[in-house]
Amino acid sequence: MKYDVTVIGSGPGGYIAAVRCAQLGMKTAIIEKYNTLGGTCLNVGCIPSKALLDSSEHYHNATHTFKDHGIELSDLKVDFKQMIERKTQVVNQVTGGVDFLMKKNKIDVFHGLGSFIDKNNIKVTDGDGKETKIETDKTIIATGSKPASLPFIEIDKKRIITSTEALVLKEIPKHMIVIGGGVIGMELGSVYARLGAQVSVVEFMDDIIPSMDKTMGKELKKALKKLGFQFYLGHKVVEVKGTAKTVTIKAENKKGEIVDIKGDYCLVSIGRKPYTEGLGLENAGVKMDDRGRIEVDEHLKTSTDNIYAIGDVVKGAMLAHKAEEEGVFVAEVINGEKPHINYNLIPGVVYTWPEVAAVGQTEEQLKESGRAYKSGSFPYRALGRARASMDIDGLVKVLADKETDEILGVHMIGARTADMIAEAVVAMEFRASAEDIARMSHAHPTYTEAFKEACLAATDNRALNV
Amino acid sequence: MSLEIKVPAVGESITEVTIAQWFKQEGDQVEMDEVICELESDKATFELNAEAAGKLHIVAQEGDTLEIDELICTIDTDSAGETKTESSPAPEAASSDKPASEGPKSTGEIKEMIVPTVGESITEVTISSWLKADGDFVELDEVIAEVDSDKATFELPAEANGILRIVAQEDDTIEIGALICKIEVMEGGAPTAESTPAPATTDTSSSTSSTSENETYATGHASPAAAKILAEKGIDPANVKGTGKDGRITKEDAEKAQVTAPKPAAAPAKQEETAEAIAAPGSRNERRERMTSLRKTVSKRLVSVKNETAMLTTFNEVNMKPIMDIRKQYKEKFKEKYEVGLGFMSFFTKAVTVAAQEWPAVNARIEGNEIVYNDFVDVSIAVSAPKGLMVPVIRNAESMSFDQIEKEIIRLATKARDGKLTIDEMTGGTFTVTNGGIFGSMLSTPIINAPQSAILGMHNIVERPMAVNGEVKILPIMYVALSYDHRIVDGRESVSFLVRVKELLEDPTRLLLGI
Numbered sequence: 001m002k003y004d005v006t007v008i009g010s011g012p013g014g015y016i017a018a019v020r021c022a023q024l025g026m027k028t029a030i031i032e033k034y035n036t037l038g039g040t041c042l043n044v045g046c047i048p049s050k051a052l053l054d055s056s057e058h059y060h061n062a063t064h065t066f067k068d069h070g071i072e073l074s075d076l077k078v079d080f081k082q083m084i085e086r087k088t089q090v091v092n093q094v095t096g097g098v099d100f101l102m103k104k105n106k107i108d109v110f111h112g113l114g115s116f117i118d119k120n121n122i123k124v125t126d127g128d129g130k131e132t133k134i135e136t137d138k139t140i141i142a143t144g145s146k147p148a149s150l151p152f153i154e155i156d157k158k159r160i161i162t163s164t165e166a167l168v169l170k171e172i173p174k175h176m177i178v179i180g181g182g183v184i185g186m187e188l189g190s191v192y193a194r195l196g197a198q199v200s201v202v203e204f205m206d207d208i209i210p211s212m213d214k215t216m217g218k219e220l221k222k223a224l225k226k227l228g229f230q231f232y233l234g235h236k237v238v239e240v241k242g243t244a245k246t247v248t249i250k251a252e253n254k255k256g257e258i259v260d261i262k263g264d265y266c267l268v269s270i271g272r273k274p275y276t277e278g279l280g281l282e283n284a285g286v287k288m289d290d291r292g293r294i295e296v297d298e299h300l301k302t303s304t305d306n307i308y309a310i311g312d313v314v315k316g317a318m319l320a321h322k323a324e325e326e327g328v329f330v331a332e333v334i335n336g337e338k339p340h341i342n343y344n345l346i347p348g349v350v351y352t353w354p355e356v357a358a359v360g361q362t363e364e365q366l367k368e369s370g371r372a373y374k375s376g377s378f379p380y381r382a383l384g385r386a387r388a389s390m391d392i393d394g395l396v397k398v399l400a401d402k403e404t405d406e407i408l409g410v411h412m413i414g415a416r417t418a419d420m421i422a423e424a425v426v427a428m429e430f431r432a433s434a435e436d437i438a439r440m441s442h443a444h445p446t447y448t449e450a451f452k453e454a455c456l457a458a459t460d461n462r463a464l465n466v
Numbered sequence: 467m468s469l470e471i472k473v474p475a476v477g478e479s480i481t482e483v484t485i486a487q488w489f490k491q492e493g494d495q496v497e498m499d500e501v502i503c504e505l506e507s508d509k510a511t512f513e514l515n516a517e518a519a520g521k522l523h524i525v526a527q528e529g530d531t532l533e534i535d536e537l538i539c540t541i542d543t544d545s546a547g548e549t550k551t552e553s554s555p556a557p558e559a560a561s562s563d564k565p566a567s568e569g570p571k572s573t574g575e576i577k578e579m580i581v582p583t584v585g586e587s588i589t590e591v592t593i594s595s596w597l598k599a600d601g602d603f604v605e606l607d608e609v610i611a612e613v614d615s616d617k618a619t620f621e622l623p624a625e626a627n628g629i630l631r632i633v634a635q636e637d638d639t640i641e642i643g644a645l646i647c648k649i650e651v652m653e654g655g656a657p658t659a660e661s662t663p664a665p666a667t668t669d670t671s672s673s674t675s676s677t678s679e680n681e682t683y684a685t686g687h688a689s690p691a692a693a694k695i696l697a698e699k700g701i702d703p704a705n706v707k708g709t710g711k712d713g714r715i716t717k718e719d720a721e722k723a724q725v726t727a728p729k730p731a732a733a734p735a736k737q738e739e740t741a742e743a744i745a746a747p748g749s750r751n752e753r754r755e756r757m758t759s760l761r762k763t764v765s766k767r768l769v770s771v772k773n774e775t776a777m778l779t780t781f782n783e784v785n786m787k788p789i790m791d792i793r794k795q796y797k798e799k800f801k802e803k804y805e806v807g808l809g810f811m812s813f814f815t816k817a818v819t820v821a822a823q824e825w826p827a828v829n830a831r832i833e834g835n836e837i838v839y840n841d842f843v844d845v846s847i848a849v850s851a852p853k854g855l856m857v858p859v860i861r862n863a864e865s866m867s868f869d870q871i872e873k874e875i876i877r878l879a880t881k882a883r884d885g886k887l888t889i890d891e892m893t894g895g896t897f898t899v900t901n902g903g904i905f906g907s908m909l910s911t912p913i914i915n916a917p918q919s920a921i922l923g924m925h926n927i928v929e930r931p932m933a934v935n936g937e938v939k940i941l942p943i944m945y946v947a948l949s950y951d952h953r954i955v956d957g958r959e960s961v962s963f964l965v966r967v968k969e970l971l972e973d974p975t976r977l978l979l980g981i
Binding site: 337338339340342401404406429430431432433436 | 682683684687689690693694697698710711714
């Protein structure tokens with residue numbers, strides 16, 4: 001069988017690329033190593049974690065805020081098995097949705113490990129060892145990433161686990177030690193903290209979610225402490241030991257002292273690494289960089305003509321929506337179009353509660369680049385909507401050019417900021433000024449008023465409700 | 467206190483006046499607006515009115531010739547029988563020692579000046595320079611800015627007396643009808659520095675904010691969809707006019723934008739059809755490019771020459787046969803000896819230098835009130851270079867031999883083509899020769915290369931039937947044109963110069979003998 005385009009990997013980058021290629025009239029195939037389509041995001045990433053985050057948030061509210069709302073509950077308990085079961089159903093629904101999209105767009109799905117024979121021929125080896133050969137004109141590599149670890153940590157997948165296992169635990173941990181203060185650790189840590197687990201975060205840097213604006217890390221840390229998180233910041237993990245029932249880790253603090261932390265589970269969430277194993281890149285002449293990522297040019301083309309790569313396997317933020325944009329981008333490039341991706345305006349979101357969302361430059365980046373900027377923020381507690389919902393933690397911070405008032409960065413922490421950040425992305429794609437937003441009507445009472453007010457504050461320090 | 471009355475500016479070209487007679491005596495009491503004296507210029511006679519009431523002190527006597535702005539008399543207003551200080555004096559007479567109470571008052575009115583309609587096809591103009599600074603006091607009809615359109619440069623006069631608040635900056639390109647500046651209208655003359663009224667400060671901020679309504683950092687920013695469309699069409703967003711907020715380029719703008727630049731680099735094989743489809747045939751685009759500074763300079767200079775000189779052109783025709791015969795006869799030998807071709811230019815240059823020495827006004831220039839004659843002839847040669855018109859100079863052409871001239875022309879033309887001419891090699895020059903004939907021009911009226919006084923235009927050589935001794939003969943004829951500045955070159959001189967050039971070219975032996 002000969003295809004115009006073959007996509008290797010069916011995550012949000014890969015399947016979207018395949019759909020767009022098919023829309024553009026190309027005969028398209030997609031290769032997936034696992035049984036279900038959807039990749040990390042749908043199977044063991046965004047979707048299942050959000051399912052558990054929402055379930056655990058409901059429980060948390062039931063135990064903590066319902067009473068204030070005037071709702072009395074007795075015998076409240078977690079049916080963890082059901083919680084995991086519901087999550088599995090959600091995953092099945094969304095991966096089934098991808099199956100449907102493949103059929104709808106007449107994309108041929110091959111299950112098995114895709115491996116280059118040469119640049120135009122790919123061998124697919126399925127679970128039974130059966131091989132199928134695919135001839136293709138163009139190939140899009142979208143094989144994604146997998147959890148990274150440290151050389152001295154042995155992931156036993158029972159007590160010392162990654163995010164993948166954290167989504168299928170059989171019990172609620174008593175004390176979960178999270179190594180790494182990044183997004184994944186904070187989200188999964190939140191799930192189990194809300195369900196009653198003690199959570200300890202060990203992070204080498206001095207802040208959590210260190211890539212985001214410092215204010216966000218500071219605010220999130222406050223909120224998570226309320227949830228019972230314990231933070232060991234500036235601590236370097238030097239040893240992780242697991243037994244059948246316990247995990248002990250040793251971490252070195254800034255003074256050089258060793259701290260022992262004992263728990264029953266250890267989540268290793270120090271990041272993810274590009275996944276290229278078994279791809280046979282060398283057979284196609286596709287080069288990798290020194291960090292194990294596939295090297296691509298500005299058109300996301302690899303060192304081999306006709307072979308492109310997108311998503312976590314190439315440089316840039318490891319985010320599903322970044323991969324999706326790249327999937328569409330490459331499909332259109334192959335079709336001879338000239339699409340753009342504004343990498344500066346890819347939003348980042350942390351699905352803790354309060355949620356953290358950001359787009360554009362952080363205050364630290366602006367300072368470092370020497371750009372003259374002004375800042376305006378607005379606290380959630382001054383919002384009518386936040387009061388009504390008892391979600392008063394959080395703030396919106398808007399950074400704008402000092403001279404032109406152009407919005408350069410928006411950083412939000414609070415209820416529903418994951419959805420609110422979209423407005424900032426739209427505004428910034430059109431290079432709106434803070435005053436532009438301040439002069440647009442925002443429905444009342446909504447959380448989005450916080451963005452408008454922060455823009456007013458940034459414009460001329462004239463927020464109205466504070 | 468005493469008010470000085472000076473010679474007012476009475477006309478563009480008038481630099482001095484003579485006191486014809488005094489109607490009042492020294493020490494007389496004069497009334498405001500009373501005629502006190504009669505002045506004569508070389509064009510007209512006019513009366514001088516008293517600018518205030520008071521005691522007259524005559525400074526310039528009858529028969530004295532005074533320059534514009536020189537003191538004529540003073541009026542001692544303190545001794546006035548009745549002071550009429552309320553009535554404001556004529557703006558020209560505004561003297562610095564005027565009482566502060568008489569200073570201008572803000573009327574509170576803001577005059578918004580917009581780009582006037584300057585021509586049918588002109589949709590936008592560029593502010594080439596502000597002659598007044600932001601915050602300056604400007605007077606009604608005073609020229610405050612120079613504005614470039616793609617057709618011409620024009621001057622913008624103030625539409626009111628008052629404080630200028632600049633909105634469009636130099637080099638900004640703005641549409642017809644767009645706001646250029648505001649004038650905070652004032653009554654009376656120019657204020658002293660301290661008397662700038664307080665409201666001005668508040669207006670500054672309002673005028674800056676309205677600047678941002680016209681052009682901002684976001685002007686010309688293409689929306690994501692628009693950017694993609696433009697990239698595919700191969701159009702630089704800078705060439706698209708955005709209709710979105712603050713001039714942002716919307717998707718519709720991008721869709722309507724027409725390909726003007728050369729076609730985009732070949733796209734991958736698959737979508738060649740798409741790319742083909744976009745470039746529709748028979749387009750009626752206009753293409754706008756910013757003028758290079760060289761082009762701007764050239765255009766400014768040419769327009770100013772046309773405006774500031776009394777230029778006209780005289781024509782003649784030259785039988786080129788004798789020169790062509792000489793060239794035919796000596797081409798090889800000349801080339802052998804001097805390693806350079808014998809062209810027409812050396813004959814023309816030589817003829818011009820001989821004629822110019824006989825009619826020196828053609829080789830002179832005006833400098834202020836003086837005419838500068840040159841005993842040498844530095845011939846500027848107009849060369850069409852890739853960047854535009856260049857005019858390098860052959861120095862002391864009168865004392866050069868034919869081969870030296872030819873070599874110098876080749877050297878300068880080569881440098882011009884390579885854009886390597888130095889400023890030195892292009893400045894000076896006392897007379898210019900331009901050859902439109904190389905492009906096939908039959909006849910033209912060249913524009914003088916200021917500050918020179920004349921330019922000789924060569925044209926193509928065409929075989930024409932000529933009457934020679936009562937017979938029709940076919941001869942190679944070139945029309946020649948001499949444009950000259952009638953301010954210093956009279957008709958007799960210019961025509962005689964051109965006839966002399968014709969004689970020397972038709973009988974080159976004269977060049978040898980100097981007759």
